[in-house]
Amino acid sequence: MMRVVINGEKKETTKYFLYDILKEFKIGGEVHIVNGFQVKEDLKIKENDALIIIEKGKIPDRDKLELMISARHTPNVFEKLKCARVGIAGLGGLGSNLAIALARTGVGNLVLVDYDVVEPSNLNRQSYFINHLGRPKTEALKEQISQINPYLNVEIQNCKVTQKNAAELFGGCQIVCEAFDVSQEKAMLVNTLLSEEKKIIIVAASGMAGYTSANDIKTQKKMSRLYVCGDLENEAKQGNGLMAPRVQVCAGHQANMVLRLLLGIEQP
Amino acid sequence: MKVNGSEILLKDSVNLQEFLEKHQYDTTKIAVEKNSEIIPKANYKEVMLSDTDVLEIVSFVGGG
Known part of the structure; x- marks a missing residue:
């Protein structure tokens, strides 16, 4: 038997x-x-x-x-992901794709924060559809995730992340993904959460605009609790816009680092 | 002193704020870790640097 x-x-x-x-x-x-x-x-x-x-x-x-x-999912992986709690700050090109990847991977609790609504110029790289135009990104993304895996707990906050509310919004998370667009906001989130929260690990992104080689996008451990994904150089500016492939590669790097950390692996 | 993996010779006694300005860092776009501890932005002027310090300065560029 x-x-x-x-x-x-x-x-x-x-x-x-x-x-x-x-x-x-x-x-x-x-x-x-x-x-x-x-x-x-x-x-x-x-x-x-x-x-x-x-x-x-x-x-x-x-x-x-x-x-x-x-x-x-490999057995024993599913259980660890199911009880994990991961925050995503900003639901644009990085955040929306990252959220979908983590949902497909089975991360059990997601905290999604963004203040904006879906507009047409988002569709070139962000995970939204025509029927989401004008709706808050938080709601549009939560709806998509419920269509992928209805057994996940998705908490949404429709507000701007600031130095004042960052710790409160993401306090219960093991890992927070920085997925903002503006460099000053990226720095604000990293500084605030690393200073005010003693355990949270941040997986941030810097440098993924344009269409130079996707091989330049890497995951690096920069500080004891900070990982940075990207090429660290290609900023979004006139003549070097954000495009779906490199943004998705970068979001994929972030999602994979989150997965590794949740499974106890600290190496980038 | 070690900064982002490279040795830098500290000539005078400086605080972190002065060091960052001298090396043309935009302090609104960076995060700084000294000896594995994050330094809150409000403390940059109070933190004095010494020869044995290990600094990690991460600069962010826009896009996401």
């Missing part, structure tokens, strides 16, 4: 191969995910392996849906 977990339920089986086990429990479905990895062929199953079997085109019960959304 061997114990395995199929679609979240513990089962005992005498079989040792995936297809035999599925036959034994009369489970249909063409997508087979074993311990977070999709497999295309029959394979030997070990004690305590986690199997997720998905029928394409069928919408599963609500209680199974969360499990299936997280099926591609």
